Amino acid sequence: MEFYELVRRRRSVRAYKLDPVEEEKLMRILEAGRLAPSAANKQPWHFIVVKDAKVKEQLRKAYDREWFVKAPVVIVVCADPSAAWRRRDGEEYWKVDAAIAMEHIILAAANEGLGTCWIGAFDEKVVKEVLSIPEHIRVVAMTPLGYAAEEKGPVTDRKPLEQIVHFDKW
């Protein structure tokens, strides 16, 4: 799909079909995440692909929505803060890096005709327990991945450019 059209068409999907996601599509989507830019090219991310129905059901303890675990795949984007770039004033960039990779994944999924929904409101402790994620690793975002079972129009509910763009000064 043409890029700007893709950006307009991508929506958060909260209803999924049970149809599986083709392996080639999944791998292209993960590859798009791998190619994301990161501060000092540190690539501090890890992607966990969950397909096992029992594991997905356990993830529900971290984010209790039927549609979240009904999707055939859940992708969990993690970051290793100890592997990420840190600015001289101490500002950490692992969350920014992982968020960029997540957005690559989400746009690539839309390009493959697949739905996603960025999940931020999860219980991180539970996700880490369920997926045996090491102590020092942070969970930044999760998304279901699958074919949408709902029709959504393009993005409309955004602030106009005049409210958010500043030229030359604030």
Ligand SMILES: Cc1cc2nc3c(=O)[nH]c(=O)nc-3n(C[C@H](O)[C@H](O)[C@H](O)COP(=O)(O)O)c2cc1C
């Ligand atoms: C950082 C972040 C966290 C989000 N967390 C959740 C979430 O926990 N649950 C959910 O249903 N949607 C979540 N969303 C989706 C937003 O609600 C959604 O992107 C926004 O309302 C705009 O709608 P659209 O994605 O359909 O354009 C999140 C999105 C972002 C970027």
